[in-house]
Amino acid sequence: MISREYTDGLLGGVEGAYLIRESQRQPGTHTLALRFGQQTLNYRLFYDSKHFVGEKRFESVHDLVTDGLITLYIETKAAEYIAKMTTNPIYEHLGYTSLLRDKTMRRLGHVRTEPRRVTFQRDDMISSSPAVRRSALRDSPEKQSFYHKIHNFKVHTFRGPHWCEYCANFMWGLIAQGVRCSDCGLNVHKQCSKLVPSDCQPDLRRIKKVFSCDLTTLVKAHNTTRPMVVDMCIREIELRGLKSEGLYRVSGFSEHVDDVRLAFDRDGEKADISANVYADINIIAGALKLYLRDLPIPVITFDLYSTFIQAAKNTNADSRLEGIHEGLLQLPPAHYETLRYLMAHLRRVTMLEKDNLMSAENLGIVFGPTLMQPPEQNALATLNDMRQQKLVMQLMIEHEDVLF
Numbered sequence: 001m002i003s004r005e006y007t008d009g010l011l012g013g014v015e016g017a018y019l020i021r022e023s024q025r026q027p028g029t030h031t032l033a034l035r036f037g038q039q040t041l042n043y044r045l046f047y048d049s050k051h052f053v054g055e056k057r058f059e060s061v062h063d064l065v066t067d068g069l070i071t072l073y074i075e076t077k078a079a080e081y082i083a084k085m086t087t088n089p090i091y092e093h094l095g096y097t098s099l100l101r102d103k104t105m106r107r108l109g110h111v112r113t114e115p116r117r118v119t120f121q122r123d124d125m126i127s128s129s130p131a132v133r134r135s136a137l138r139d140s141p142e143k144q145s146f147y148h149k150i151h152n153f154k155v156h157t158f159r160g161p162h163w164c165e166y167c168a169n170f171m172w173g174l175i176a177q178g179v180r181c182s183d184c185g186l187n188v189h190k191q192c193s194k195l196v197p198s199d200c201q202p203d204l205r206r207i208k209k210v211f212s213c214d215l216t217t218l219v220k221a222h223n224t225t226r227p228m229v230v231d232m233c234i235r236e237i238e239l240r241g242l243k244s245e246g247l248y249r250v251s252g253f254s255e256h257v258d259d260v261r262l263a264f265d266r267d268g269e270k271a272d273i274s275a276n277v278y279a280d281i282n283i284i285a286g287a288l289k290l291y292l293r294d295l296p297i298p299v300i301t302f303d304l305y306s307t308f309i310q311a312a313k314n315t316n317a318d319s320r321l322e323g324i325h326e327g328l329l330q331l332p333p334a335h336y337e338t339l340r341y342l343m344a345h346l347r348r349v350t351m352l353e354k355d356n357l358m359s360a361e362n363l364g365i366v367f368g369p370t371l372m373q374p375p376e377q378n379a380l381a382t383l384n385d386m387r388q389q390k391l392v393m394q395l396m397i398e399h400e401d402v403l404f
Contacts, residue, residue: 002022004040004042007033007040008040011033011035013035013038015035015037015038016034016035016036016065016069017034017035018061018065019033020033020045023044029045030045031044032064032065034065034069036069036072036073037072037076041072055155056176058174066174070173071173085169089166147216147334148332149183149200149201149216149217149220151181151184151200152182152217153179153181153182154182155176155178156178157176157177158187162177164188164189164192165188166188167189167192169189171189178192179193183221200220203221207221210264210268211229211265211291211294212294212295212296214295214296214297215227215295215299215334215338216332216333216334226334227291227338228269229264229287229291230291232269232271233273234288236273236274236281236284237284238348240275241285242352243352244281244356246282246356247285247349247356247358248349249358249366251282251286252283252284252287253280253283256278256280257283257286257290260278260283260284260286260287261291264291289366289370292370292371293370297335298372298373299335299371300327300335300339300371300392301331301335302375304327304331305375307323307326308324308327308372308392310323311324311326311327311392312324312388312391312395313388321395321399324403325403328403328404340404342371343400343403346360346397347360347400350397360393360397360398361390363393363394364392364393364394364397365390368389368390368393369382372385372393
C-alpha cells in the first residue's frame with residue numbers, strides 16, 4: 001500500500017501519467033491516481049465487468065484514462081465557452097426542427113379538440129339533465145392542442161467526430177460522448193438534452209413493434225390520433241360482434257390472440273383480422289385488451305391513477321363525476337383520444353346488453369384493471385382499489401356523452 005505522497009513521486013510530474021493503488025482510507029478498494037494540470041488527481045476506481053469512476057464504463061483502464069484526459073483538458077481550457085454554449089442554440093434553425101414544424105402544420109393527426117370543462121352541479125338554476133349538459137358542451141369554446149412527446153434520450157457512443165444538434169458544438173470524449181433519442185435519432189450533449197423541447201417526432205424505422213410501445217410514440221410515428229390496434233379491433237368488433245354473448249368477458253384462445261399481436265407487430269395497419277382469419281370475435285376482443293394491458297404507460301397514466309381513485313371514493317354523485325372529468329382533462333392527448341374512442345364503443349356495447357349480457361358494470365370489471373394500474377405494482381393495493389377501478393370505468397361508460 002502506497003501513500004499519496006509516494007504516488008506523486010512515482011508519477012514524476014509527467015502529464016497524463018497514472019497508476020492504480022490500494023486506498024489507504026478504505027482498504028480493499030482502489031484509487032486511480034492521474035497526473036493533470038501539474039497536480040495528481042485521485043479517483044475512487046470501480047469495476048463491475050467494466051472500469052468506471054463516474055457514469056461511463058470502459059473495457060480498459062487505459063480507455064478510461066484517455067477519455068478522462070480529453071474531458072479534463074476541454075473542461076479546463078474551455079470552461080467559460082462550455083458554460084455559454086447553450087445560450088444561443090441552433091436548434092430552431094436545424095433541418096430536423098424545420099422539417100418537424102412543416103410536418104406538424106400539415107398533420108391533422110397531431111391536432112385534437114381540447115377536452116372541455118364541465119360543471120356537474122344541481123340547483124334551481126342549473127338543469128342536470130343530459131340534454132342540457134350536452135348542449136353546454138357544444139356551446140363551450142374549443143381550442144387546439146398538439147401531441148407533445150418528450151425525447152427518449154439514451155447514452156450513445158459516436159464513431160468519428162460528432163456535433164450536438166442543439167448547440168452545434170463538438171461532442172468530446174472517447175465513448176459516451178452524448179445522448180441519442182432512440183425514437184427520432186436526435187443527437188445532443190447530455191447537458192443540452194435537458195433544454196431540448198418536447199417535440200420528438202418518432203421515426204417509423206426506429207419503432208420495432210406495435211404492442212408494448214408507448215402510446216404517444218406509436219400514434220406520432222403512424223400519424224394517427226389513436227393507435228391502429230384500437231381503431232381496427234373496435235371496427236371489426238362493431239362490424240360483427242356487438243351481439244356476441246359475454247363480449248370482452250369471454251376469453252379468446254390465447255394462441256390465436258398472440259397470433260393477432262404478432263400480426264400487428266409484423267404488418268401494422270395491414271394486419272388481417274377479418275372473419276376469414278379469426279372467426280371467433282373473442283380473439284379480436286382479447287387482442288384489444290392485451291394491447292391496452294401491455295402499454296408501458298397505461299391509458300390512465302400512473303401519475304393520474306390516484307386522481308381517479310380518489311374521485312371514485314367521493315360519496316356525492318356529481319362531485320364524483322367532476323373529479324373524473326378533472327382527471328380526464330389532465331391526460332396526455334393521445335391517451336385522452338384513445339379513452340374517449342373506447343368509451344364511446346363500450347357505450348354502444350351496453351346498448352345491446354339484452355344480447356351480449358354486458359352492462360356498464362360488467363365492462364367496468366373487465367376494463368378497470370386493464371386501463372388503470374397503480375404506480376407501484378403492489379398486489380394488495382390493486383386488490384383494494386378494484387371497486388374504485390370498476391366504478392371509474394362504469395361511470396365513464398354511462399356518462400360518456402357528458403364526460404368527453
